[in-house]
Amino acid sequence: MGEVSAEEPEQRETRAEPGEPVIATHALTKRYRGGQLAVDGLDLTVPAGSVFGFLGPNGSGKTTTIRMLMGLIEPTSGTARVLGQPMPRATRAVLPHVGALIEGPALYGFLSGRDNLIRYDSADPAADPRTRRVRVASALDRVGLTAAAGKKAKAYSLGMKQRLGLAAALLQPRRLLVLDEPTNGLDPQGMREIRALVRELASDGTTVFLSSHLLDEIAQVCTHAAVMAQGRLITQGPVAELSAGARGRLVVTTPDPAEAARILKEQGVADVVVTDDRVMGEPPDRDLAEVNAALVTAGVRVRGFMVERASLEDAFVALTGEGFDVAG
Ligand SMILES: Nc1ncnc2c1ncn2[C@@H]1O[C@H](COP(=O)(O)OP(=O)(O)OP(=O)(O)O)[C@@H](O)[C@H]1O
Numbered sequence: 349m350g351e352v353s354a355e356e357p358e359q360r361e362t363r364a365e366p367g368e369p370v371i372a373t374h375a376l377t378k379r380y381r382g383g384q385l386a387v388d389g390l391d392l393t394v395p396a397g398s399v400f401g402f403l404g405p406n407g408s409g410k411t412t413t414i415r416m417l418m419g420l421i422e423p424t425s426g427t428a429r430v431l432g433q434p435m436p437r438a439t440r441a442v443l444p445h446v447g448a449l450i451e452g453p454a455l456y457g458f459l460s461g462r463d464n465l466i467r468y469d470s471a472d473p474a475a476d477p478r479t480r481r482v483r484v485a486s487a488l489d490r491v492g493l494t495a496a497a498g499k500k501a502k503a504y505s506l507g508m509k510q511r512l513g514l515a516a517a518l519l520q521p522r523r524l525l526v527l528d529e530p531t532n533g534l535d536p537q538g539m540r541e542i543r544a545l546v547r548e549l550a551s552d553g554t555t556v557f558l559s560s561h562l563l564d565e566i567a568q569v570c571t572h573a574a575v576m577a578q579g580r581l582i583t584q585g586p587v588a589e590l591s592a593g594a595r596g597r598l599v600v601t602t603p604d605p606a607e608a609a610r611i612l613k614e615q616g617v618a619d620v621v622v623t624d625d626r627v628m629g630e631p632p633d634r635d636l637a638e639v640n641a642a643l644v645t646a647g648v649r650v651r652g653f654m655v656e657r658a659s660l661e662d663a664f665v666a667l668t669g670e671g672f673d674v675a676g
């Protein structure tokens with residue numbers, strides 16, 4: 349750190365060393381003026397080429413972290429590097445390589461969606477005016493806004509505004525996309541579309557860093573994830589490893605649910621819940637073949653016996669010992 353002078357940051361090389369993470373923070377901390385410790389000693393490592401889910405409940409410090417990464421606010425202490433450069437010092441060199449959508453994109457309500465993008469594109473000195481219309485049309489198409497492009501942005505729904513903000517981040521090819529809650533305000537179909545878009549971007553080699561307070565919603569597209577709670581990092585790593593930490597749920601399908609529930613409790617299954625012909629619970633620390641045998645021996649007609657894979661949300665609950673709720 350300390351190589352980049354403030355006077356000529358855009359002259360500097362922003363290409364990270366091979367193998368160097370696209371984002372790396374060390375003990376990154378933000379205490380707001382009011383005293384709120386929003387981010388507390390964060391060590392985050394985002395590998396190049398990953399789709400990285402930055403997950404945590406409302407108020408866990410996601411947006412605050414993203415603002416520090418983008419050079420919008422100064423950390424109280426600790427360091428952040430983006431594309432190999434220290435932030436916020438190298439903001440001017442780094443930001444041209446980063447497409448960002450940060451909480452509630454700034455839009456001109458009196459302009460149409462298309463004109464908002466034209467305006468946005470015009471503000472980018474690197475954007476060739478001759479190809480502007482094509483660029484804008486293709487960004488609108490990618491986020492599914494072509495049909496609504498002529499409508500004034502103030503008449504857009506939250507989901508449409510979100511799509512427009514995303515389109516703005518997609519005007520230029522970038523090495524890194526930072527999307528703060530990109531599925532906010534979207535219906536399930538819209539969320540599917542965003543996931544497909546993220547997959548497509550990632551397949552072009554763009555690193556995508558996206559935040560969400562809906563763990564399982566976004567985890568579906570992520571190769572890696574970090575989970576925050578109350579400003580602290582709970583865990584990070586490849587998604588498959590994160591949910592492997594939590595045990596899945598045992599699900600027994602049977603026409604004899606009451607009897608099955610009784611036997612399962614006897615067998616050490618915790619938190620047993622019965623819904624119609626399904627009995628679910630936390631599997632005990634023993635051979636599940638024995639649990640199954642006990643059901644059969646007791647005359648329970650077992651039609652299905654399986655352990656559902658743990659979700660990231662299960663993992664979160666297991667790690668924090670609490671639900672995925674807003675902290676005070
Ligand atoms: N400008 C600010 N001044 C003071 N406190 C703030 C400010 N912005 C955020 N906070 C506080 O910092 C904490 C983290 O907020 P932040 O917006 O980073 O969370 P988040 O994870 O993005 O939440 P959400 O999922 O709701 O977007 C919260 O307790 C919040 O109240």
Ligand SMILES: [Mg+2]
Nearest residue numbers: 410411412451
């Ligand atoms: Mg936020």
